[in-house]
Amino acid sequence: MDDLRARRSTPRPPGSSPLAREAAEALRAQLHPDWRLAEEGRALTRTLGFRDYHEVMEFVNALAWISHREDHHPDLSVHYAKVVVRYSTHSVGGLSENDFICAAKLDALL
Numbered sequence: 275m276d277d278l279r280a281r282r283s284t285p286r287p288p289g290s291s292p293l294a295r296e297a298a299e300a301l302r303a304q305l306h307p308d309w310r311l312a313e314e315g316r317a318l319t320r321t322l323g324f325r326d327y328h329e330v331m332e333f334v335n336a337l338a339w340i341s342h343r344e345d346h347h348p349d350l351s352v353h354y355a356k357v358v359v360r361y362s363t364h365s366v367g368g369l370s371e372n373d374f375i376c377a378a379k380l381d382a383l384l
Contacts, residue, residue, distance in 0.1 A: 278304055278378035281371070283344040292316065292368025301374040306381045316368040318361040318377055322384070327354050333383075340379050346372045 278301070293301070295315040302309055302318065312319045324330045334352060337359070341347040351358035359380065361373035 278375050279382050281375045283346040283372040283375050285345075286363050286365045286370050286372065288365045290366045290370070292363065292366045293370060298369050298374075301371065305374065305377050306384075309377055311369075312360070313362070316362055318369060318373050319358065320377070320380075321356060321358045323356050325355065330355065330357055333357060336383055337380060340376065340383065344372070344376050344379070346376050348376065 295311070298311055298315055298318075302311060306320070308322075309318055309320045311317070322333065324333065330352060334350065334357060337348070337350075346361075346363075349360040349362075351360075359377075361377055362368060363370035363372055
């Protein structure tokens with residue numbers, strides 16, 4: 275399979291099928307090992323630690339730029355020294371390839 279970082283997110287029409295768990299696991303295997311399937315395979319999450327709030331905000335701003343470019347946005351939980359990132363494609367009610375593409379770009383950012 276080609277590199278997820280080289281791909282671009284594409285709109286998923288409402289009602290499209292989410293990825294099957296096996297397909298999601300295969301894509302997750304291409305990411306940093308800290309990524310986890312959550313919510314019975316309907317979401318992809320990763321918790322990232324930082325030294326302080328300034329580093330957290332630098333990361334969040336860089337991730338916002340990637341999200342804007344890909345037109346695919348994660349849910350974020352922002353804390354003093356950590357960020358919890360959660361990807362899920364709302365229009366399909368679960369995971370799509372877009373979630374893994376953006377997660378791979380986040381991995382490259384780090």
